[in-house]
Amino acid sequence: MSTVLKRFSLVGVAVALLATGCGTGPAKAGSAAIVGGEAIKLQTVQDRTVTVLKKEPAAQQWHEQGKLDQVSRLVLTDEITHKIVEHAAKRENITVDENKVYDSIREAGGAEAASKQSEQDPSTIHRFTRDILTMGELARRNLSTLQITVDFLFVKDLKEAKEKAQQVAADSSKMKEFIESAPRNTSGAAQSGSNQKVRVTENPTLATTPLWAAKPGTVIAFQLDEQAATSMVALVKERNTVPAVPGEDDLAERVDPKLLADFGKRIAQYLAADLAIELNPRYGVWDPILPSVKPSVGELSGFMAAAATKNKS
Structure with a gap:
């Protein structure tokens, strides 16, 4: 043999x-x-x-x-x-x-x-x-009509993004604190924002990110730019259907098919968000950020969870 x-x-x-x-x-x-x-x-x-x-x-x-x-x-x-x-x-x-x-x-x-x-x-x-x-x-x-409203900030690395997102998940009021204390970049531009309206047609670099898979009230941390090692922490506040901008009727036909499918995968994630995904521990854990099966929790490519609202007395 x-x-x-x-x-x-x-x-x-x-x-x-x-x-x-x-x-x-x-x-x-x-x-x-x-x-x-x-x-x-x-x-x-x-x-x-x-x-x-x-x-x-x-x-x-x-x-x-x-x-x-x-x-x-x-x-x-x-x-x-x-x-x-x-x-x-x-x-x-x-x-x-x-x-x-x-x-x-x-x-x-x-x-x-x-x-x-x-x-x-x-x-x-x-x-x-x-x-x-x-x-x-x-x-x-969804390409021309989906709009989300987010609070966000950029941070230097994924570890910091995860840590901040975990704090927001425990108490959503932390997001305001992080936004207010976020530093500006070397050009003086803000590295954070509140109640930002986001559409994929206006922000194509975000098309494949988990922002489009999240329900309102979800906090996410993920790497935005691998080369620059920039990560984002975002609290998705609203998800709405808005009128398409004139001239975008045939936009889907002009978008790269792979990019279109990747964006569609995020929409599928959102629609299936209530499906519990339980893995045999031998294979690892489900990573909703990529999305894929990862060996362990420590190797997840980001963080995604519902943000808790604490009642103040």
Whole structure:
């Protein structure tokens, strides 16, 4: 037996050990995660992980380096995202034309070509493509008309942003204090603001951020600019539908499809915000900021929680 075949024959064993060494998992036995009461089976994640390991050289390298967890988390992230998008589609009565799904895959060179260099495979690429088209439709319905009102401040790093957001989560009045004490930048411009009206058409750099996934009353901390290491703390106060600005009727057709889908994913998150997401501890925790499965709470890419209002005597 060749070395390559030996490696592949051991993949299933490795994944099985990964799945069974789980400790205490979600309430339903045999689940990798439970989303809104619906289980994502361990077997599903295990089978898909084996498929990815066999088809993707990069994934094979991860496996050889003892990083099998990373592949499994990618697969589980995809399964959870599908549940979120599916729920959002039902809420908004969105049905994707299957001809568009097949056309998109055909344009990419077929199912095998379309699923290369990803956690998808020919058996999942149709579902994935349908989800992308659904997110695109969610984006189109909100791109020109969704407006949020936020209090915000910029801080130097993510650690500080998380700390401040946690304090706001414990007491929302802290936000005013942080805004008032926020320093100005070297040009003298304010690094904070109150009751700011935000629309994605006017602030395209914010299109993929968790601001659009948050319910009013939610405080968020996330990295805004990786190169400059700038992070934002934001308290989302309102979420409204406003009239589109003249000339924006066909805006969705002029926006990059990936950006449109990423914005739509945030809308799906908002629509599915009430779905409880419980992970088998073996895989880690759900990160709503990215959104994705992360190994531990300490590796979350930000902070998101409802901000408490304290009654003053």
